[in-house]
Amino acid sequence: MSNGYWENMVKIDMTTESIEYTKDHMQYVEEYLGGRALGIKMLWEALKDKPDIDPLGPENPLMLIPGVATGVGFPTSASRGECVCKSPLTMPKTPAGEHSHTVAYSSCGGKFHADLKFAGIDMLYITGQAKSPKVIVIDNGAVSIVDGSKYWGMDTNQFEETIQKEYGDEWKALGIGPAGEKLVRYACILNEAGRAFGRVGVGAVMGSKMLKGIVCRGNKAVPMANVDKFIEKREETLQTMLAAPVLKSRRRYGTGSLLSGQNGINFTVKNWTNTVNPHDDTIGTPALMDNYWVRHRSCWGCPVYCMKFGVARSGEFKGEYTEGPEFESGVLGSGLLMDNMGSWTHLMDLAERQGFDQLNLGGVLGLACECYEKGIIKSSDVDGLKLEWGNADQLHKFAMNIINKKDEKEIYGWFAMGAGYAASKLGPEAMKIAPHVKNHVYSVQMPHLMSNTFAFSTRGGCHLFGASKAAQEANIIRDLGGHCNAPAAYSYGASGTADINSFIMGISLTLDQYMYIGEKCINIEKMFNCLNGFRAEDDDFVDKVYDLPIPDGKNAGKTMKRDEWAANREAYYTECGWDPKTGKPTEGKLQELGLNDMIPYLAKIPF
Amino acid sequence: MKNLDTMLKHVKYAELSRRTFLKGALAAGGALALAGCNNESTVKTVTVTETKTVTVTEPTVPTEDAIEPIIKVPSYILADYASCVGCAICSIECSLKHYGIADMERTNIKVYGVNVNGGMVDIPILCMKCNDTPCMAVCPPKVNAISIHPTNGAILIDHDKCTVCGLCVEACAEQRTGCLSLSNDGNEVVGMCDLCDGNPACVTYCPENVLQLLAKVNPVINHARKPRSIAEDVYNFLYAVK
Structure with a gap:
């Protein structure tokens, strides 16, 4: 059973600076395999009796878990890791206690996670809270904690560059920027100038532990159950992936192909108001191809190098460069009505260096712009800044104020808590237009067309959760193996993904058995959220989505109706075997899934 | 210069002419792999297709270090750093070919992801078959x-004879890219490229x-550069706005 695993989990307590090498995680591996499912199970075990702990306190465990297929060298399943903890960002409408938040799980590519596996480590489990800034150093399996004071305050790129100059260019650095240090709730953890554990505020959790970053190098070959099958399948998959049409497009344009591809179909313009980008000629995919991108970049072992780096060639911000834009970066581009690449780059670079999640930052800035336009926020409220659509300079300053003045001035403090929270403080008019579900900003698509995955996601508005019960369970096969979304979907599919996990771990599970693991994982997430007071009312949208049909583009006139949505939600809960009115998991369902130890906790759900 | 022309012939022209943003990266980046080796260089225009030309930097071969190649067959793997993904x-x-498993300890080619102020550059490092x-x-x-392979020019290490004294590892680290290293257990010298026959x-x-397999081009000075030093050149090439 141990194939694919080193049987080595590193438990780090930042308070006492103790480092312990254990096998504690192996007891769950047979049942939950790894990645997101393993992390969620361990989060539940750690917090089931104290679901109300402060996510920015010492008790919240921050777990970094490379997927089961990470580091073995299989194309696209080679490089991703999962970060699991309790989220500091998401919020219910009716809190169950002082600190009511959902689970947090976030996936990140790049090269760090493969290196963590090469270092002989299955996962990191970090608790506690240091008194001064620290950095965790992992040298091929030997873990130490060093002083990080000199790195504190650096942006994410300075941090990685300094580490590489000090330790050597083969070192990888995963770290937070000033946003994470100052505990902005939607901070992210970055490596390699653009690969991030972006969502649900994991960067703030890392910052709360006074942990600037984790630096790592490793070179050991990952143990694998069936090497023959691996070599046979690898060659086959590599050729399939090189030939797949969608992946050919990804290779050339990245997800940036969707910036023009989805324009006028399912895309956000002006804070999720329109779908047709008026500046597609200057910031659309052809413009990026002709006059912006300079190179491709890949995660470890992947033949679909969807990362693009680009340089702004003209205008006010000429010479600025960044990783992107990806499809989701559109929230800082067309979402804020940017009309040139320089302005867009200015904001993407801000998010990357300061360590903001682009989507949540885009949601916050979009809300700020729309509130400014409607007169809810005045220039005098925000130190004289003009929060106009497309004004990258002023929005950049506003975002920097969110980091630096969040404790001084109330309004920046609100915006540092997320779009939904800020709107609730700004008043009922702002609450109607904040683009979020559970205080988590959703992706650059229209909620009218993506309602299921945005609303039902157990981590707040999210496009990668899955639109149906089956898709959600299949996505967990992806998340537990460390597979990347698009390449897996467009080449080997869910059954192929499951097959890869199986031959690496030396297990023989059917697809149905994998889906069963997925269902268990979702039920644990749901139970955790219910204990924190997340009800059916939280699986819902703001008024703007119901009031305004999509005004333009191919889907013009598409509406969301409250009664239809309530019926749809009930149908989904029923399909999941949950209480159709409240969304609570039922005793019968938990029994069916073999989660009998969770049944006593049903009585503790506050509704 | 003959070698530059040989190298450019390997570049996919079809791709180059269709994909405009790769135009500079492929052609001039390839030149950069060569041109980086010395400070003296001349600029010349190379015809890429019938309708397109690009300007590339052509290196001048340092006469002092020019040593007559021992091996006449293609025996040198040239990396076009600017287009490495x-x-x-x-x-x-x-x-996989040598050990049957993805083993980053013993692999003969390593790719360094170098962060130069947020502009990521990837530098593949392998044995340069120095003259x-x-x-x-x-x-x-x-x-x-x-020893040197008599026909394909690869530099080979005989593990039966090797006493793992580490002198070659030190010499490579001090004078060249540092592609050689000792294995984790210290019992083997790893990183010597055998050119797969x-x-x-x-x-x-x-x-x-x-990566292109070419005849040796006497780029002795280039071989002494470390990943970050090469990366900084590539960074200036890619991210600087003209």
Whole structure:
């Protein structure tokens, strides 16, 4: 059973600076395999009796878990890791206690996670809270904690560059920027100038532990159950992936192909108001191809190098460069009505260096712009800044104020808590237009067309959760193996993904058995959220989505109706075997899934 | 210059003419791999297709270091740093071919992802088959474990003879890229490229044709550069606005 695993989990307590090498995680591996499912199970075990702990306190465990297929060298399943903890960002409408938040799980590519596996480590489990800034150093399996004071305050790129100059260019650095240090709730953890554990505020959790970053190098070959099958399948998959049409497009344009591809179909313009980008000629995919991108970049072992780096060639911000834009970066581009690449780059670079999640930052800035336009926020409220659509300079300053003045001035403090929270403080008019579900900003698509995955996601508005019960369970096969979304979907599919996990771990599970693991994982997430007071009312949208049909583009006139949505939600809960009115998991369902130890906790759900 | 022309012939022109943003990266980046070796260089225009020309920097070969190539067949793997995407498929294929598993400890080609102020640059580093072979020069005569393959020009290490004294590793680290290293257990010198008997897996599998098998070009000085030093040049080439 141990194939694919080193049987080595590193438990780090930042308070006492103790480092312990254990096998504690192996007891769950047979049942939950790894990645997101393993992390969620361990989060539940750690917090089931104290679901109300402060996510920015010492008790919240921050777990970094490379997927089961990470580091073995299989194309696209080679490089991703999962970060699991309790989220500091998401919020219910009716809190169950002082600190009511959902689970947090976030996936990140790049090269760090493969290196963590090469270092002989299955996962990191970090608790506690240091008194001064620290950095965790992992040298091929030997873990130490060093002083990080000199790195504190650096942006994410300075941090990685300094580490590489000090330790050597083969070192990888995963770290937070000033946003994470100052505990902005939607901070992210970055490596390699653009690969991030972006969502649900994991960067703030890392910052709360006074942990600037984790630096790592490793070179050991990952143990694998069936090497023959691996070599046979690898060659086959590599050729399939090189030939797949969608992946050919990804290779050339990245997800940036969707910036023009989805324009006028399912895309956000002006804070999720329109779908047709008026500046597609200057910031659309052809413009990026002709006059912006300079190179491709890949995660470890992947033949679909969807990362693009680009340089702004003209205008006010000429010479600025960044990783992107990806499809989701559109929230800082067309979402804020940017009309040139320089302005867009200015904001993407801000998010990357300061360590903001682009989507949540885009949601916050979009809300700020729309509130400014409607007169809810005045220039005098925000130190004289003009929060106009497309004004990258002023929005950049506003975002920097969110980091630096969040404790001084109330309004920046609100915006540092997320779009939904800020709107609730700004008043009922702002609450109607904040683009979020559970205080988590959703992706650059229209909620009218993506309602299921945005609303039902157990981590707040999210496009990668899955639109149906089956898709959600299949996505967990992806998340537990460390597979990347698009390449897996467009080449080997869910059954192929499951097959890869199986031959690496030396297990023989059917697809149905994998889906069963997925269902268990979702039920644990749901139970955790219910204990924190997340009800059916939280699986819902703001008024703007119901009031305004999509005004333009191919889907013009598409509406969301409250009664239809309530019926749809009930149908989904029923399909999941949950209480159709409240969304609570039922005793019968938990029994069916073999989660009998969770049944006593049903009585503790506050509704 | 003959070698530059040979190298440019390997570049996929069809791709180059269709994909405008790769135009500079492929052609001039390839030149950069060569031009980086010395400060004296001349600029010339190379005809890429019938309708397009690009300007590339052509290196002048340093006469002092010019040593007559011993091997006349293609025996040198040239990396076009500016178009390397950093996927490390070369590393994986290399170790799969030699050891049957993705083993980043013993693989003969390593890809360094270098962060230069947020502009990521990927630098593949492998044995440069140096004409003056500092590794061979320091190998004690009684041991004599390092030799040059008589036909394909690869520098080979005989693990039966090798005493793992580490002198070649030191020499490579001090004078060259530092592609050689000791294995984790300290019992083996790893990182010496054997050119896969003339058909290198890294070149075959590179999805962007970054690696090319060429005749040796006397780039002795270039071989002494470390990943970050090369990366900074590539960074200036890619991210600077003209």
